[in-house]
Amino acid sequence: MASTYDTFSLLVFLFLACVFLNTSPSHAYNPFRGVNVDMKRVCDGTINPRNCWERLRPGYGTPGSLGDAYSLADNYIAMARRSANDIHDLLGNLVESTNDHPQRQLYRDCAGRYNQAIRDLDRATKHLQSGGYRRVAADASQAPNEVRDCNAQVSGYSFGGPGPFRRPYDPRFPGYTPLDSSRLPEMIQDFELYCNIVNNVATYLPRN
Numbered sequence: 001m002a003s004t005y006d007t008f009s010l011l012v013f014l015f016l017a018c019v020f021l022n023t024s025p026s027h028a029y030n031p032f033r034g035v036n037v038d039m040k041r042v043c044d045g046t047i048n049p050r051n052c053w054e055r056l057r058p059g060y061g062t063p064g065s066l067g068d069a070y071s072l073a074d075n076y077i078a079m080a081r082r083s084a085n086d087i088h089d090l091l092g093n094l095v096e097s098t099n100d101h102p103q104r105q106l107y108r109d110c111a112g113r114y115n116q117a118i119r120d121l122d123r124a125t126k127h128l129q130s131g132g133y134r135r136v137a138a139d140a141s142q143a144p145n146e147v148r149d150c151n152a153q154v155s156g157y158s159f160g161g162p163g164p165f166r167r168p169y170d171p172r173f174p175g176y177t178p179l180d181s182s183r184l185p186e187m188i189q190d191f192e193l194y195c196n197i198v199n200n201v202a203t204y205l206p207r208n
Contacts, residue, residue: 036069042056051190069202070128076201081125084117116147117144118143121139137202151188
């Protein structure tokens with residue numbers, strides 16, 4: 001009887017020990033998650049802090065909130081990729097609907113550059129999921145670099161004329177005509193911001 005009792009006690013002890021180890025902070029740490037991010041610092045370091053916080057507000061409430069670095073990076077890589085894909089599709093539609101040859105060629109070239117940016121973001125996702133955190137920020141930075149010159153040209157093309165203009169997108173400019181009523185310049189700004197957020201969040205990931 002004593003032997004049975006001792007065996008039962010040992011099993012209970014082992015069960016409780018397992019529960020304790022799984023719930024203890026020192027053992028609950030997962031290198032892929034659990035690294036808190038100061039959301040205000042993330043946004044302050046972006047190209048547009050106000051717009052950054054407008055994007056983050058629904059999930060994080062106040063600028064002093066803490067977010068999970070892995071989840072944030074994962075979410076905003078996905079958002080940047082979706083944004084790049086939407087821009088790519090819109091550029092493809094503009095290629096089909098534009099009669100001006102230089103303009104059509106610009107849209108076609110830019111669509112190709114966005115394809116490359118999408119591949120950069122796919123690599124960022126793979127590096128994030130495999131633990132190659134040092135590469136995440138590099139990939140997120142490379143994506144907007146792929147399309148930077150193209151973006152400057154596309155955003156200025158709505159002013160008319162024989163070729164691209166490197167001017168700010170401003171509807172008040174004399175001679176302004178809508179770019180097929182598209183939100184392309186705004187979409188480009190969103191894409192760049194999402195990549196910027198990923199780049200900043202990635203600095204919080206473990207440097208393995």
